[in-house]
Amino acid sequence: MLKNTKRLQRGEESLSRERIVAAAIDLLDGGGEAALTFRALAQQLATGAGAIYYHVTDKGDLLCAASDTIVLATMAAAAATADATPRQRMGAMALGLFDAIDTHPWLGAALMQAPSQMPMVRILEALGQQGSALGVPPQSLWQLTSALLHYILGVAGQNAANSRAAQAQATQRETFLDTVATAWEQLDAEQFPFTRGIAGQLRAHDDRADFLAGIDLLLAGAGAGAYATTAGK
């Protein structure tokens, strides 16, 4: 069904919010946040820059819609894990988000910019549901979920910044962290003994494992271990 008066080529679809969001994700994945431009988007969609505003309010709206597409898929996949305890599903969600941000680094910054919008609400909802199922008492649920959310957001932002920095230097994430570690090791010994000491761990560490360790810390602190006897480690 054609919505355009203009004759469309075979396989060509009329402009729509979904097509715009899909093209936006392509641009973001390809070249990071800087690559998402209304002009670039218009070119990719073979239309004018102004046409996009007919389907999208804002650049913020666009970023939010792009984020939501990915978050929706990620959370649905994690929630659907069969034969899993609430604790395991919670881990799957956290890990799913971590990986999603790893493959779409722009997602980290996008989530930070709209903390009360749909994508974050979806995450909050999923964490809250698993927390309830875990048996965390209602009075503690707010603090636990918001702490988890803040933590996830912090990791997201950090990863986004790191991959942005790595991209700016045209190096891999790994060699970028190595540069940072070396810089830390050359800090003043009097002022920065601790940072100098852990620089090596920065080089060796496993982002994913550390991320999960933080989630464990929060859940353990909330006493989740007490309710979840079958918690996966």
Next chain:
Amino acid sequence: MLKNTKRLQRGEESLSRERIVAAAIDLLDGGGEAALTFRALAQQLATGAGAIYYHVTDKGDLLCAASDTIVLATMAAAAATADATPRQRMGAMALGLFDAIDTHPWLGAALMQAPSQMPMVRILEALGQQGSALGVPPQSLWQLTSALLHYILGVAGQNAANSRAAQAQATQRETFLDTVATAWEQLDAEQFPFTRGIAGQLRAHDDRADFLAGIDLLLAGAGAGAYATTAGK
């Protein structure tokens, strides 16, 4: 001692990194991140936009220097607290950062953008030193400090985004959160039962207290309570 050939008015100082950073902080405090512009900065300093680049590498460098000025003062104040346990000093640092970000909302986003730069390193160092003093075993220190750092960063970013959003709507932070809570209450009951349920708590909650609760969760999870018998609550 004048560095300029040009005759300077009484009280006028030649351009310097410190003067530029101070002016940048003024602009940021006055109008948020959007207000920091090389043109605005040049005007405030009665100079040309290009002159600033003689003292500052980048806009990123400028933001980093501005952040560091505030973080340095904040951490020094918290570390200097007399008659305090390491645990209390840790709380003072976290709270000091929270308040600093509250009065300088742009700081939240700025810290997120440069996670391995000086301002964040200063925070890492301070947390690590207190963690050591607390008696946290060296093997656990990396995970604890990086989890704390991520968490603080997440809260920082969230606060920054909230105050940006409130400013965009020209309302107070409080009425902005009220708007969000109302939106959450109108979400689909089937899909978002948890979020609907805690919307009220979003309205009533105390940011500062929740922030501290998260820190407590992490420290408790790390077993810090075991080493710190005199931990302040």
Next chain:
DNA sequence: ACCTGAACACCGTTCAAGT
């Protein structure tokens, strides 16, 4: 050495005009 300010290469967003 330090500063000037015009110029460059971009942005997001708007809007008269078209179909």
Next chain:
DNA sequence: ACCTGAACACCGTTCAAGT
């Protein structure tokens, strides 16, 4: 209703030219 694309009001950064 939907699209076009020029125009507007900005950006950060550079650089020849000045002192």
